Amino acid sequence: MRRIAVLTSGGDSPGMNAAVRAVVRKAIYHDCKVFGVYRGYAGMIEGDIKELHLGSVGDIIHRGGTMLHSSRSEEFKTAEGQLKAVEQLKKHGIEGVIVVGGDGSYRGAQKLSEHGIATVGAPGTIDNDIPGTDFTIGFDTALNTIIQSIDKIRDTASSHERTYIIEVMGRHAGDLALLSGLAGGAETILLPEIENNMGDIIDRLDRGAKRGKKHSIIVVAEGIGSGVDVAKDIEKRTNLETRVTVLGHIQRGGSPTGFDRVLASRLGAYAVDLLLEGKSGVAVGLEKHQLVHYPFEEIFSKPHQIDKQIYELSGQLSI
Structure with a gap:
């Protein structure tokens, strides 16, 4: 295999650029030509594909977002769209593709593999919701962004003696909320993975008020509903004054942490190794600090789970 392509797809995450850099430079180290597919699968269908060189990925390891840009493509979900994409890859002589993204991106990579294009996936999403890896690229950076925000909000919460609801990303996965809540002292x-009882939440707030606590922080994963609705419910049931902060897309931006840069570099380079070994239809990951890979089918069959021990610990420490 001498011609490899790399693309980023779905929601961007800090560290994607570090992964692209690793793919390009590791492939060139092995005397391969590398092509960047711009704007994800949509760009692949349209033939927005350019050869990348060592200098193409210079000075990007510290930048958030993705130099290849990203998008979601409804057309690629169709058989016709997939065949158009494969035709473009063959036109450029591309034999293998590394896809950096989340679950939807992986499913697209699996389709390419079924059409005869070797594919390897690397987990790029701030949600940390991809099985087969302990951490996804961008999760640590987003986590630290949220923690910094919680710290700042706590300052004003204590000054005004209010209860603050902080809504974070995580439509189907609560890892960001869980770890930021623990680290931020929520x-x-x-x-979304745990059934929430508003009565228990009110009891916890009442216990805090009785021992003289003047403010509280409640972290809400967007998957359970609106932080605004949670705040309204609390105000109906108590005399507490509440405020809501929805962090939104600030969580996706920013320079990647050292952890994310190293993770992305290791996973990107490992993905190249697997392609050169003849592997296809697999995703790379990091488990117990070791590089691993699993077939896409196995990744799709495993439900995402949170660490319930950490959830229990957060409750024990916030009494």
Whole structure:
């Protein structure tokens, strides 16, 4: 295999550029030509493909977002769209593709593999919701962004003696809410994986008020509903004054942490190794600090799970 392509797809995450850099430079180290597919699968269908060189990925390891840009393509979900994409890859002589993204991106990579294009996936998403790896590229950076925000909000919460609801990303996965809530000292954490009882939340707030606590932080994963609705419910049931902060897309931006840069570099380079070994239809990951890879089918069959021990610990420490 001498011609490899790399693309980023779905929601961007800090560290994607570090992964692209690793793919390009590791492939060139092995005397391969590398092509960047711009704008994800949509760009692949349109033939927005350019050869990348060592200098093409210079000075990007510290930048958030993705130099290849990203998009979601409805056309690629169709058989006709997939055949157009394969035709473009063959036109450029590309034999293998490395896809950096989340679940939807992996499913697209699996389709390419079924059409005879060797594919390897690398987990790029801030949600940390991809099985087969302990951490996804961008999760650590987003986590630290949220923690910094919680710290700042706590300052004003204590000054005005209010209860603050902080809504974070995580439509189907509560890892960001869970770990940021624990690290930020939140009194309550609401996750899509755990059934939430408003009565228990009110009891916890009442206990805090009785011992003289003047403010509280509640972290809400967007998957359980609106932080605004949670705040309204609390105000109906108590005399507490609440405020809501929805962090939104600030969580996706920023320079990647050292952890994410190293993770992305290792996974990107490992993906190249697997392609050169003849592997296809697999995703790379990091488990117990070791590089691993699993077939896409196995990744899709495993449900995402949170660490319930950490959830229990957060409750024990916020009494």
